[in-house]
Amino acid sequence: MSFFDTTPLGRITNRFSKDVDTMDNALTDAFRMFFMTMAQIIAVFILIIAYYYYFAAALGPLFVMFLFAASYYRSSAREIKRHEAVLRSSVFSRFSEAVSGVATIRAYGLQDQFSRSVRDAIDNMNSAYYLTFSNQRWLSVRLDAIGTLLVFVTGILVVTASFSVSPSSGGLVLSYILSVVQMIQFTVRQLAEVENNMNSTERIYYYGNNLDEEAPLHTVEVRPSWPEKGEIVFDNVQMRYREGLPLVLKGLNMHVQAGERIGVVGRTGAGKSTIMSTLFRLVELSGGSITVDGLDIAKIGLKDLRSRLSIIPQDPTLFKGTVRSNLDP
Structure with a gap:
């Protein structure tokens, strides 16, 4: 990205x-x-x-x-x-x-x-x-x-x-x-x-x-039922968009229980979209880890990760299908 x-x-x-x-x-x-x-x-x-x-x-x-x-x-x-x-x-x-x-x-x-x-x-x-x-x-x-x-x-x-x-x-x-x-x-x-x-x-x-490529699409085998519950853990997550830029997320710790609904509120530039970027690995972490149902998302392939998660994007030109199909595919 x-x-x-x-x-x-x-x-x-x-x-x-x-x-x-x-x-x-x-x-x-x-x-x-x-x-x-x-x-x-x-x-x-x-x-x-x-x-x-x-x-x-x-x-x-x-x-x-x-x-x-x-x-x-x-x-x-x-x-x-x-x-x-x-x-x-x-x-x-x-x-x-x-x-x-x-x-x-x-x-x-x-x-x-x-x-x-x-x-x-x-x-x-x-x-x-x-x-x-x-x-x-x-x-x-x-x-x-x-x-x-x-x-x-x-x-x-x-x-x-x-x-x-x-x-x-x-x-x-x-x-x-x-x-x-x-x-x-x-x-x-x-x-x-x-x-x-x-x-x-x-x-x-x-x-x-010579361009930097994304991580491989497939790495380790992921169980077909993952993620079963949807428990998400951010453990001391640090992220910057490019080398040489300051950290956008500085040691973020967050635990989202299975079935829990949360809202992230903040001003423009506070890092709300950045949290979603790290969850989908649009940008790789500079430190820390993110686990979903006990599985570190940094260890699995991008296709395995992104095909198991859903998102409603901000930009409507990227929105495919109905809102219902994106909320519950």
Whole structure:
């Protein structure tokens, strides 16, 4: 439960919508296009070197310039992509809040305020797109310069070797080297796209492997008739919602006899709902124990525990069935 308390709904929505779509579709397409274009570039270079051996010497300095521009672009594009993912989560969060609370927003006449809030979030996300396009223009200018040098070197080689290489072969080489300029730009962009899309894979992997999970659904065998009487004992119960936060329940001791009906009265924030949260193990105890008919609920599985207890929730949107069916299932 602490995960849902600290994680905005928009961030979760972003993970299971945009990030999943990116990993399933955009990432695989970027991989395919990168390797296909790289193979075409290598084939063109092999063709040129087969006719003009000195072209291999010119590839060294140009390759260093290419690596510099590509590495600079990739590092900046990666950070811009992360920034854009954060801003997109903000858009999802504000939109979800507006949709879920539309009745309250209309009741208080705050439509303009929430519309402005959503528009501001969209504008902030679009600013990341603008940075992406600006970064691509920066790369295009530099790769065009490198490509121009490639064409210039190839043209010099074709002219100087005009007596040893047929004009048809020289024309073939020149036609291919002109297409390589666009291929180089596309290859770098696809490489950066692969690296950027791996951010989505990283975020989904984190959700799948590094989040704290609830206790197991089943642990020890629970007798089918439990709980027979409904006797509940809170023994020095201590509970905090997350590590680092103060205790909400501080040494609570309570004994509810079988068949007894009690009411817990207190101001907002006194811990009334917290008592029910501990009984259903929505949040694990920091200390103490709770027993129901002599069985410590911390030692049984969550499904065994929650399927044997009933609750009428505060939020009516979570209320399933009639009041009678929830009171006496």
